Amino acid sequence: MRDITLKQIAETLGISITTVSKALKDYPDVSPKTRKAVLELAQSLSYTPNSFAVNLRTKESRTIGLIIPEVVHHFFSNVINGIIDEAEKNGYLVIILQSNESLELEKKQVELLMQKRVDGIIMSLSNESNDDEHIRDILRKEVPFVMFDKISKLIPCSKVIINDQKAAFNAVQHLIQKGCKKIAHIRGPVNPQNAIDRFLGYKKALEQNGIPFDSKLVYTCKNVTFEEGLAFGKQIAIEHPDVDGIFVITDLVAVGVLAHFNEIGLKVPEQVKVIGFSNWFMSQVITPKLSTVDQPSFEMGVQSFKLLLEEINTKKELHPFQPRTIELETSVIERDSTSKN
Amino acid sequence: MRDITLKQIAETLGISITTVSKALKDYPDVSPKTRKAVLELAQSLSYTPNSFAVNLRTKESRTIGLIIPEVVHHFFSNVINGIIDEAEKNGYLVIILQSNESLELEKKQVELLMQKRVDGIIMSLSNESNDDEHIRDILRKEVPFVMFDKISKLIPCSKVIINDQKAAFNAVQHLIQKGCKKIAHIRGPVNPQNAIDRFLGYKKALEQNGIPFDSKLVYTCKNVTFEEGLAFGKQIAIEHPDVDGIFVITDLVAVGVLAHFNEIGLKVPEQVKVIGFSNWFMSQVITPKLSTVDQPSFEMGVQSFKLLLEEINTKKELHPFQPRTIELETSVIERDSTSKN
DNA sequence: GGTAATTTCGAAAACGTTTTCGATAACGAT
DNA sequence: ATCGTTATCGAAAACGTTTTCGAAATTACC
DSSP, X not given: OOXXXXXXXXXXXXXXXXXXXXXXXXXXXXXXXXHHHHHHHHHHTTOXXXXXXXXXXXXXXXXXXXXXXXXXXXXXXXXXXXXXXXXXXXXXEEEEEEOTTOHHHHHHHHHHHHHTTOSEEEEOOOTTOOOOHHHHHHXXXXXXXXXXSSOOTTSOSEEEXXXXXXXXXXXXXXXXXXXXXXXXXXXXXXXXXXXHHHHHHHHHHHHHTTOOOOGGGEXXXXXXXXXXXXXXXXXXXXHOTTOOEEEESSHHHHHHHHHHHHHHXXXXXXXXXEEOSBOOGGGGTSSSOOBEEEOOHHHHHHHHHHHHHHHHHHXXXXXXXXXXXXXXXXXXXXXXXTOOO | OOXXXXXXXXXHHTSOHHHHHHHHTTOSSSOHHHHHHHHHHHHXXXXXXXXXXXXXXXXXOSEEEEEESOSSSHHHHHHHHHHHHHHHHTTOEEEEEEOTTOHHHHHHHHXXXXXXXXXXXXXXXXXXXXXXXXXXXXXXXXXXXXXXXXXXXXXXXXEEXXXXXXXXXXXXXXXXXXXXXXXXXXEOOSSOHXXXXXXXXXXXXXXXXXXXXXGGGEEEOSSOOHHHHHHHHHHHHHHOTTOOEEEESSXXXXXXXXXXXXXXXXXXXXXXXXXXXXXXGGGGTSSSOOBEEEOOHHHXXXXXXXXXXXXXXXXXXXXXXXXXXXXXXXXXXXXXXXXXX
């Protein structure tokens, strides 16, 4: 049961390979009669073109690469979802790699994808990423490239982001409106731009409301885990028992905080209000239901692929490509952890 | 900045393409002197072989396809994690597609992957899958193939599974040991083999303990969601207020049940004990912490790829391949939803 | 110096497709 | 019958690599 090729079809029909190829691709210069014959035979033999040969000839594989810090993560798996959905609609397949937040791995994977000659790369930076030579390498080779969420502002490429600073500002503003006077912040790691921006948004909201900024009230995550949430919850309760509001970098950590407060009997939202970030599915399942900032993760995936496709297509026609940045809207979602009904 | 090819290296060095190729691939019949020259030039030009050409020539792409019902799912994203980890270790990349539990999509995707000529396919069936012509097509074309978790017992291929019946049996046995006399079961959809097996395990445990089976105590999920958990929790509380134990098809649904019980003030585990399935990360975060059955999802991914690689390699050497089934161990994890400490 | 063995190299085919361009055939118009 | 036009086809090159097989060059041996 060997693979069917154009050659075999041509031979059994007594015509040339060229004509068979043309018939299958709806070229105008083949008679209806022979076209019909070719189509029928191809159908009955269930011919499918050898994609390896097509790739070589056309110099494209209709495959893109996706590098993310981790697959097992509510936010990222939703983005993946959006990307592979939109990609499939457009006849593209997606190769997924995860950097496990390691810069070294990330570099290797970028190289791997370029060797594979994917048609484009979508990527969210690992937390370690500050050296970006490997990223510039992508641009140098003119491989279509889009970054989302964790981006580097220095790289001139298309991006899909949210306005982290504004979103964080709104979250803290929400706490203040609910009456909070002393607000702590559990922030993300040092490097990632969005951790920085959310911190800046927190700071700005305090300033605009005449609340003095106190660096002692800022706690920095290393791994952004549930366990860190537990630990920081404990630390805050001990070090600053008068804190009445906490803005947390992401829902997962916020859930850890809530879990600790539940355990020690600290009342949320009566004694302290908590707001997270991301609108993780789980945040409306726990008690108390967690207020949060909705971040359109699926849509982020969709838009990322669309931008990439745009770049792929304009470059295919040898036109110059102008990178674009898409900023998606966020919104504060009020639940039980910041208001009692 | 065009791509570097063997031809270019050969021309600048004044030797043949053949020799360049051999030098780069450590063939014995090339002198140390020319090898050195080739290696150095290749290095300085940062030559990388055109994988499209290599694919065509070697008839393999070092890429595999993975079809799963949904990416955004704790169990599946962990399996994905295991697969792409192990694949990368062995120099393989992974194309991921999701069937969204639709048989029609699943069929299309199988075809897509075969057209792409991936070196192998790993797959977990969608809930709709009962017609398996598309699966048999994979075997007919002798594409290496592994199924995991949601499998079809009728297909002769390698599989990675758990013993769902035994695991369910142990879960129900656990409830009985904790004193439950009237045990309900929220089961999965009708088709999937593992939903059937877990149901059988439930039944068997009742029988062996002299508890009469009552089909009225069995509730069938359609979509296996948190919302269904809420709904069935409500239904059970109304229809059978004397139920004192519930075995739920998966943690997500069980969490829904707990959420409803929390809401109406039904005490878990005092009035009713609940045990889930999968050991979802979230199950130890909610109150009360959910007892469950641990299912080694990451390991399932690793083993799936290993089996696939085994098949790829033996088939590459034209040896006959004997499918194998790997059964991974599960264990009951006791938490607060079945015992008070 | 002659023969045999060993190194070292390269021509060429093959993988299967796409596409250009020229050739042939068919047809209509005069 | 001649010319121009159009419809239909196929030869061949190209994509870049791998590998076989034979040729040439070098070395070893007596």
